[in-house]
Amino acid sequence: MFAAETVVTPPGRPARLLRSPIARLVVFFTLLKLFQWVAGEAWTALGLPPGFVPFRDTTLVMELLRLGPIVLAYALLVGLLERRRVDELAPAKAAPHLLLGLMGGALCFSLIVATLWALGAFVVDGVNRDVDWVGRILVMGVGAGIGEEIVSRGVIFRIIEEGLGTWAALLVSAAVFGGLHAWNPNATAWSVVAIALEAGLLFGLLYHVTRSLWVCMGAHAAWNVAQGPFYGIPVSGFEQRGLLASHMQGPTWLTGGAFGAEASVVALCICSLATSVCLAVAIRRGSLVPPPWRRPGTQPG
Numbered sequence: 001m002f003a004a005e006t007v008v009t010p011p012g013r014p015a016r017l018l019r020s021p022i023a024r025l026v027v028f029f030t031l032l033k034l035f036q037w038v039a040g041e042a043w044t045a046l047g048l049p050p051g052f053v054p055f056r057d058t059t060l061v062m063e064l065l066r067l068g069p070i071v072l073a074y075a076l077l078v079g080l081l082e083r084r085r086v087d088e089l090a091p092a093k094a095a096p097h098l099l100l101g102l103m104g105g106a107l108c109f110s111l112i113v114a115t116l117w118a119l120g121a122f123v124v125d126g127v128n129r130d131v132d133w134v135g136r137i138l139v140m141g142v143g144a145g146i147g148e149e150i151v152s153r154g155v156i157f158r159i160i161e162e163g164l165g166t167w168a169a170l171l172v173s174a175a176v177f178g179g180l181h182a183w184n185p186n187a188t189a190w191s192v193v194a195i196a197l198e199a200g201l202l203f204g205l206l207y208h209v210t211r212s213l214w215v216c217m218g219a220h221a222a223w224n225v226a227q228g229p230f231y232g233i234p235v236s237g238f239e240q241r242g243l244l245a246s247h248m249q250g251p252t253w254l255t256g257g258a259f260g261a262e263a264s265v266v267a268l269c270i271c272s273l274a275t276s277v278c279l280a281v282a283i284r285r286g287s288l289v290p291p292p293w294r295r296p297g298t299q300p301g
Helices: 013-018 021-045 060-082 091-118 133-164 166-179 189-210 213-230 265-285
Strands: 122-127 244-248
Touching (some): 013 021, 021 133, 060 133, 133 189, 189 213
Antiparallel strands (some): 122 244
């Protein structure tokens, strides 16, 4: 006897529209705003301080209320709308991929600092033994690593790449990532461009070649923690007191000025080399996603 043939009914037009790249972006950011409002109400109900909270005063509860809306909105986007497993956050990959990202991020920023030191721009004055590690790691490591990577790479890059291809996804996600830092203290037009080019492009291609948010989260977190709590360099414009008591000297184009080493041409050059390596891997694999009008089976017009 032959088994009955299973007939798969394609989704209707409303379902297809709802799962389109534009619709998914709208759904995610709508959910995010809704959950952030709920988290804000919880923040007030718990009597937490309003406005900006210094990094050193941030608690685990505060960071959970900041990250919760992002994680929940992403989980609903993937689980209910996209109806797939969250392969980019697979639990089995968490430990090895996080470790790989942490090592890569720390190594990359340490190479930047070593270059600045060799050029006489980075000077160590001593050691601070009373650094407030917990709050800074929660905000710059856990918060930035998880929250910014889910939004920038997990949502914007991934969905735009699916719809418009890898190059469009890189440009848009990098521009958004740079723009998110435009309102930071001591930000300038150059610092926004530098962040977009060095970190926006690098993390976008890092996600493309690994298909792992764990790697990106680890690299982002280690970059920030190495920069501020360890080397004592301002992180994206926010002044830091690190384990190393340090200061910069020299022209702003070399040191990055008050914004920090992320606005230095040294960081831009070193990150661009790492970006080029990731791009070479993608080209060799043939994994770059073409725009829709260049995909097989696409009819012109």
